[in-house]
Amino acid sequence: MTTTVGTTTVGTPTVGTPTVGTAPAGTATDAEAAEAAEAEAAEAAGASEVTGAWREVAAATGPADRAAAEEGVRLAYRLAGLPEPGEIVWVGSPRAGALLAARLTADGRAGRSVRDEVRSRPWAAARERVCAGLGPAGWAGHWALTGAALWPGTTALAERIRTGVVETVAAAPGDGTRAGDETRTGDGAQTGDAAGTASGPGAVDRAGTASGPGAADEEAVRLVLLDAVLGQHDAAWLAAFDGRDGWEELRGIAAVARAAGWWWPYERTAIVAERPVELRRDEAGRLHRGDGPALAFPDGFALHAWHGMPVPGEFLGGLAALTPRRIREEENAELRRVMLEHYGYERYLEESGAEPVQRDEAGVLWRIELEGDEPLVMVEVVNSTPEPDGTHRTYWLRVPPRTRTAKEGVAWTFGLSEAEYVPQRET
Secondary structure, three states, rough: OOOOOEEEOOOOOOOOOOOOHHHHHHHHHHHHHHHHHHHHHHHHHHHHHHHHHHHHHHOOOOOOHHHHHHHHHHHHHHHHHOOOOEEEEEEOHHHHHHHHHHHHHHOOOOOEHHHHHHHHHHHHHHHHHHHHHHHHHHHHHHHHHHHHHHHHHHHHHHHHHHHHHHHHHOOOOOOOOOOOOOEEOOOOOOOOOOOOOOOOOOOOOOOOOOOOHHHHOHHHHHHHHOOOOOOHHHHHHHHHHOOOOHHHHHHHHHHHHHOOEEEEEEEEOOEOOOOEEEEEEEEOOEEEEOOOOOOEOOOEEEEEEOOOOOHHHHHHHHHHHHHHHHHHHHHHHHHHHHHHHHHHHHHHHHHOOOOEEEEEEEEEEEOOOOOOOOEEEEEEEEEOOOOOOOOOOOEEEEOOOOOHHHHHHHHHOOOOOOOOOOHHHHH
């Protein structure tokens, strides 16, 4: 078809055919497309900034800002249409918070849980408004830029804390909060003294360790953990709602999250926990530390982990003195793998007297049997690209126990079969 500016040649239908320079109805012009792209970029940049701020909240350690947290608690109650709590009690960790919550709910002094009014309903309302405003596709894109970036790490950490709380209570039944663990403010009790003890008409008797009928048991602790608001570990969904329609109703929860750790909202009492003093993670965001607790709170509650796997604290203390014999004698297969990672596979093979079982152009295949576990099979490969000093670095690749040749093992690391693995040039 040939056209001239503003006209159409004879024989060319004019109905529905635009003249040159006119965009079809419903089609964005270049300027509109550029404007949309610019708006999209600005939205992504804003979301990234908000998410970064909440990422810092989720990872914050050190003393809570108690004044800001308490004001946030009171605001959350007011926004929910509730009277402010008569007292706010501070504890040193989620474990201490759960134990105290179990005790106070058992004897009725805290009143009923108001988590639904304070947290669940405002959250649901905000989510409904944001979804309605953005639409399904818009919400999915917004979540991907905000909450999704924080969700895996914060939820995994919160679940690990829950598990740790229950495990420590199960290991020491009848162990309540110790004298001096709590500080109280509000109408029910005066602020505690330097030792953290409280006085006043509503003060809890803490003359020693709780025991007997008032002590928290495992089942009671499991139940009150459902009453907890996660404070800084609610960062993922707070990042998604920050500044959006419905955010006003979440300002109290957000204020507590920025200033403190977990908290328990009850009718007459709010229990607020301190943030951790230590948080160590690996590159994947999992709890990890080889020389101490990966997560520790000021009252001594701590979790030990190796690349996300829970390990006993005393176990980590022995890693520095590992020997091949000690590794072989470890009956727990998971702990033995931690030992091997810490000790080094290459070093273990060398010092255990392991011998190669096969050699080919790809490398050397090593195998050593491990009692009660799958065999340790590795391929020794030499990097063909020299280092600056002219040497060639050796690498050890762990491969499946069924591996029969070094080439098969190297191919497996690329997701290929031995027959498919034909490198044109090795680097």
